[in-house]
Amino acid sequence: MTAPIKPAEGYAFAYLDEQTKRMIRRAILKAVAIPGHQVPFAARDMPMPYGWGTGGIQVTAAILGPADVLKVIDQGADDTTNAVSIRAFFQKTAGVAVTTRTSEATVVQTRHRIPEKPLVAGQTLVYQVPIPEPLRFLEPRETETRVMHALADYGLMHVKLYEDIATHGHIAKTYAYPVKVEGRYVMDPSPIPKFDNPKMHMSPALQLFGAGREKRIYALPPFTRVASLDFEDHPFERTRFEAPCALCGATDAYLDEVVIDDRGGRMFVCSDTDHCETRRQEGHRGALLGDIPEEARS
Amino acid sequence: MTAPLLEARGLTKWYGDRLGCRDVAFDIHEGEVLAIVGESGSGKSTLLSLLSGQLAPTSGSVAYRMRDGAIRDLVSLSEAERRFLFRTDWGFVHQDAAKGLRMGVSAGGNVGERLMAVGARHYGDIRAKAEDWLERVEIEVGRIDEKPTAYSGGMRQRLQIARNLVTAPRLVFMDEPTGGLDVSVQARLLDLLRRLVADMGLAVIVVTHDLAVARLLSDRIMVMRRGRVIEAGLTDRVLDDPREAYTQLLVSSILQP
Numbered sequence: 001m002t003a004p005i006k007p008a009e010g011y012a013f014a015y016l017d018e019q020t021k022r023m024i025r026r027a028i029l030k031a032v033a034i035p036g037h038q039v040p041f042a043a044r045d046m047p048m049p050y051g052w053g054t055g056g057i058q059v060t061a062a063i064l065g066p067a068d069v070l071k072v073i074d075q076g077a078d079d080t081t082n083a084v085s086i087r088a089f090f091q092k093t094a095g096v097a098v099t100t101r102t103s104e105a106t107v108v109q110t111r112h113r114i115p116e117k118p119l120v121a122g123q124t125l126v127y128q129v130p131i132p133e134p135l136r137f138l139e140p141r142e143t144e145t146r147v148m149h150a151l152a153d154y155g156l157m158h159v160k161l162y163e164d165i166a167t168h169g170h171i172a173k174t175y176a177y178p179v180k181v182e183g184r185y186v187m188d189p190s191p192i193p194k195f196d197n198p199k200m201h202m203s204p205a206l207q208l209f210g211a212g213r214e215k216r217i218y219a220l221p222p223f224t225r226v227a228s229l230d231f232e233d234h235p236f237e238r239t240r241f242e243a244p245c246a247l248c249g250a251t252d253a254y255l256d257e258v259v260i261d262d263r264g265g266r267m268f269v270c271s272d273t274d275h276c277e278t279r280r281q282e283g284h285r286g287a288l289l290g291d292i293p294e295e296a297r298s
Numbered sequence: 299m300t301a302p303l304l305e306a307r308g309l310t311k312w313y314g315d316r317l318g319c320r321d322v323a324f325d326i327h328e329g330e331v332l333a334i335v336g337e338s339g340s341g342k343s344t345l346l347s348l349l350s351g352q353l354a355p356t357s358g359s360v361a362y363r364m365r366d367g368a369i370r371d372l373v374s375l376s377e378a379e380r381r382f383l384f385r386t387d388w389g390f391v392h393q394d395a396a397k398g399l400r401m402g403v404s405a406g407g408n409v410g411e412r413l414m415a416v417g418a419r420h421y422g423d424i425r426a427k428a429e430d431w432l433e434r435v436e437i438e439v440g441r442i443d444e445k446p447t448a449y450s451g452g453m454r455q456r457l458q459i460a461r462n463l464v465t466a467p468r469l470v471f472m473d474e475p476t477g478g479l480d481v482s483v484q485a486r487l488l489d490l491l492r493r494l495v496a497d498m499g500l501a502v503i504v505v506t507h508d509l510a511v512a513r514l515l516s517d518r519i520m521v522m523r524r525g526r527v528i529e530a531g532l533t534d535r536v537l538d539d540p541r542e543a544y545t546q547l548l549v550s551s552i553l554q555p
């Protein structure tokens with residue numbers, strides 16, 4: 001963990017001015033009050049491209065306090081350009097302590113993963129969302145999708161799943177797998193792997209979703225029921241991996257395929273780098289640990 | 299005798315100072331087929347929109363006897379109730395199949411959509427029902443996973459019918475259901491419709507400019523002209539022995555080769 005520092009001069013705390021943060025907090029409160037419902041907000045331009053998750057960044061900016069400890073991950077890793085830049089941004093503008101340890105963080109901002117270590121009460125997970133509308137690809141008219149949400153008119157979601165089974169023999173969707181929140185709103189969980197979907201259900205942590213380009217915020221308050229859509233005879237199934245993590249031996253983590261040499265060698269390792277490192281420090285050893293150069297491990 | 303399924307009274311629609319239709323009144327019971335005939339601009343399409351609750355009348359009312367027996371004025375239905383009615387107890391067959399189908403979704407998905415919309419969550423059951431309905435409308439079951447874009451015009455229309463009938467509605471609206479189809483395809487479609495209507499005891503309100511369609515399908519006819527019903531009665535009576543000069547003109551024009 002890196003200790004808090006004095007924020008840079010000339011910035012408002014966490015970059016956004018107080019009025020903007022209050023506006024975003026109001027949207028967050030509304031989103032928390034109606035789990036899974038998309039709340040419009042007046043998204044601001046941030047000093048970075050939309051693809052970097054400006055919606056999540058604005059949510060983080062609005063909830064961050066000086067005593068928070070921030071972790072930022074991109075596809076599970078703390079050390080990608082995107083994660084490093086966002087972490088540095090908040091270090092500079094808010095002076096908050098930062099960490100790569102899930103257990104130490106009070107706020108985790110994420111692009112496309114939920115940490116493997118179960119989140120606890122008091123932690124907040126902020127998702128960067130590219131497309132918040134789960135009905136978008138089925139019904140392009142926003143006026144119509146709004147009515148569909150208002151009336152809980154979601155038959156079309158199952159038509160999509162039906163088509164998947166008819167074409168592939170199973171529900172082929174592996175990312176951004178739609179969920180129903182508290183039996184009411186259908187929600188896009190952002191492009192996390194469906195492996196992570198069960199982690200949203202009844203989580204003790206607060207989960208906030210921010211979409212910058214589309215100007216929407218939605219939320220799952222702690223202990224919210226979150227069910228992945230499915231059919232009785234084709235139930236939702238979490239992705240399973242054939243082999244354990246090559247570095248830490250984890251059998252219950254989401255794995256990425258990594259190329260380890262220029263002769264086509266590959267291995268499967270935890271996408272959650274903190275999880276993998278922590279396990280190795282605890283003495284867990286995967287089959288390939290020690291066989292590959294240090295640079296290829298993270 | 300039970301109350302009518304649908305009861306229209308004094309139905310009038312003005313678009314500003316242009317008349318859509320005026321003072322239309324009739325009843326329809328389960329199993330009855332009513333044809334509304336007239337030329338384009340006669341008000342028959344406006345009337346269909348009023349009857350199916352898609353347009354609010356300027357004055358007058360449409361009462362519908364719901365499945366639970368309650369009689370409701372269509373204008374009093376909430377959007378949720380109206381949608382529910384449209385995917386359970388009502389059907390709507392459009393002239394243009396692309397309006398009534400999801401062209402990007404397989405035939406099976408098109409038929410299954412209504413079932414899923416009202417809560418069906420068993421893939422195998424939904425698929426079995428879709429197969430059964432494809433058979434009933436004479437579409438090869440082997441083509442269940444094809445999209446309607448791969449279907450001929452006649453097949454699309456039959457698929458649209460299957461999609462509507464899968465929830466066993468009591469009332470089906472049809473807007474020129476055979477329009478734009480070849481004569482031989484039309485004949486097959488009409489034959490199929492006649493059979494389904496009889497088998498299921500459907501009430502049908504069919505709008506058509508084609509008196510041959512009305513002759514083959516309907517029990518009763520209403521002839522519309524300039525927004526008003528000018529003649530109504532049993533189909534055979536109206537077509538064989540038209541009383542109004544305008545109806546006589548319509549009838550004689552179809553008899554010409």
Ligand SMILES: [Zn+2]
Binds near residue numbers: 248250253275
């Ligand atoms: Zn690992």
